[in-house]
Amino acid sequence: MNMTELQHFSDSALRGTQLRGTASHDVPMRKYTSWRAGGTADRMYQPADMEDLLAFLRSVPDGEPLYAVGLGSNLLVRDGGLRGTVLMLHGTLSGLHLELDGSVYAEAGVPGAKLARFAATHNLCGAEFFVGIPGTLGGMLAMNAGCYGSETWERVLRVQTVNRKGEVHVRTTADYEIGYRHVALREANEEWFGAAWLQFTKRDGEAARQEIKALLNKRIATQPLNLPNAGSVFRNPPGDHAARLIQECGLKGKQIGGAQVSEKHANFIVNTGAATAADIENLINEVQEVVRQKTGIKLHPEVRIIGKKLV
Ligand SMILES: Cc1cc2nc3c(=O)[nH]c(=O)nc-3n(C[C@H](O)[C@H](O)[C@H](O)COP(=O)(O)OP(=O)(O)OC[C@H]3O[C@@H](n4cnc5c(N)ncnc54)[C@H](O)[C@@H]3O)c2cc1C
Structure with a gap:
């Protein structure tokens, strides 16, 4: 099924069936992620309730990529966006x-x-x-x-x-x-x-x-709760703290574009205003590389990064 057919599917799925949720297209995921950055999802479906979610899933064509998203507080969607459908589960399934x-x-x-x-x-x-x-x-x-x-x-x-x-x-x-x-x-x-x-x-x-x-x-x-962030970026390595290692490597305040390693908590990356997902991802990679070079420890991201890079 090509993109046009898929688009048609999500329109007609709502028009012609018993589905009761909310469907949208070309959804800016910065509105649905706590970093307030990133690209656009092709489609989003927010079910009315559990029954409606099941009905929607039964009607989705094979091969359509599906991503569950809650409050987007651990998620970075790359600037090139997300092909497929986001199942938006925040604001619903609230039993x-x-x-x-x-x-x-x-x-x-x-x-x-x-x-x-x-x-x-x-x-x-x-x-x-x-x-x-x-x-x-x-x-x-x-x-x-x-x-x-x-x-x-x-x-x-x-x-x-x-x-x-x-x-x-x-x-x-x-x-x-x-x-x-x-x-x-x-x-x-x-x-x-x-x-x-x-x-x-x-x-x-x-x-x-x-x-x-x-x-x-x-x-x-x-925690730097006054600026958009996604909590701890890296998992703590066994027996140590990612924040301690990042701070020890002198990376607090390090900035790429609009993304900055928080001065308040070194394992947080904040969006100072106009960060792109690429700024954030590049800073994650930079922090990982500097910590690896200076301490020999490889930090593993806790945040989930999905979608395509801008070409
Ligand atoms: C200020 C701040 C503080 C934080 N503090 C903590 C903390 O103390 N401890 C901690 O662990 N985390 C913390 N986090 C990170 C984040 O809040 C958690 O990881 C949280 O569990 C993410 O939930 P979410 O609904 O926002 O998931 P999302 O960010 O929307 O999604 C995260 C991942 O879960 C998957 N997912 C979402 N819903 C479902 C579902 N229904 N079924 C299957 N997969 C699903 C998504 O596909 C994605 O891979 C913090 C974040 C912020 C911004």
């Missing part, structure tokens, strides 16, 4: 409730802060760390996001996934290879997270609320 067994059921579009506050309201502890991660549950499951000694998958009982045939699976942690900022399905299937059941501990909600406040203050004090 969140307590199950009878005390576990929390949350859909993939639920933001971390909402999850943390929901748990505290229900006198559950262990979800506080989610408050400072500006991602959706889907993105946090994909990244095994974590901080201050806690990780997303430590809390997972089961996940519900969807595939491009519009089929639903319920999977347990045993189905995945799980590590530091790493999650991979053992069978090589293309699946996305639709929801998860999470387990927390019963406790006084007031203590959890105090912890949430303290964690937010800690972030404000240590």
Whole structure:
């Protein structure tokens, strides 16, 4: 199927069928990524709900590349853009409730802060760390996001996934290879997270609320939250901190175009105003190379970089 036919597909899929979501074309991904930089996606579909997502997946032609995106807080889309369709899961899939067994059921579009506050309201502890991660549950499951000694998958009982045939699976942690900022399905299937059941501990909600406040203050004090960024750019190498190595190499403040290694937190790259995705990617590569030359340690990016470079 060529581009014109695909364009026609996404128009007619909405006109002629039961789909209830929102489709758009030529979508500037800088509006959907926290770096506020990058190229255009050919198509975007934001489902109305889970049923609608499944109906959409069943109607997508084979071969159409699909990318799930939540809050875009760990994502760089190159300036040449993204061929295919973005499944926009933030602003939808927002189901969140307590199950009878005390576990929390949350859909993939639920933001971390909402999850943390929901748990505290229900006198559950262990979800506080989610408050400072500006991602959706889907993105946090994909990244095994974590901080201050806690990780997303430590809390997972089961996940519900969807595939491009519009089929639903319920999977347990045993189905995945799980590590530091790493999650991979053992069978090589293309699946996305639709929801998860999470387990927390019963406790006084007031203590959890105090912890949430303290964690937010800690972030404000240590992170450059006034400029667009994507959190930590590199994974920490075993036994060390990427920020420490970058700082030691004298890279704080280093700038390429509109991208700058933050003066406040060396593992953050900020967009000072008009950074292109190429500025950011070039700075990532430069930092990686200088750290490798000066310390012998190869830093691995935590952020996901997708799409095509401008030619
Ligand atoms: C200020 C700031 C602070 C941060 N602090 C932390 C931190 O403390 N700890 C931490 O771990 N991260 C942190 N991050 C990074 C980021 O918030 C996390 O990686 C988060 O999990 C990304 O979620 P998202 O919804 O924004 O995912 P996106 O950025 O939209 O996507 C990230 C990846 O997940 C995939 N994905 C998204 N949704 C799904 C889905 N439903 N199913 C399958 N795959 C999916 C995408 O395809 C992509 O590969 C921070 C970012 C910022 C900007």
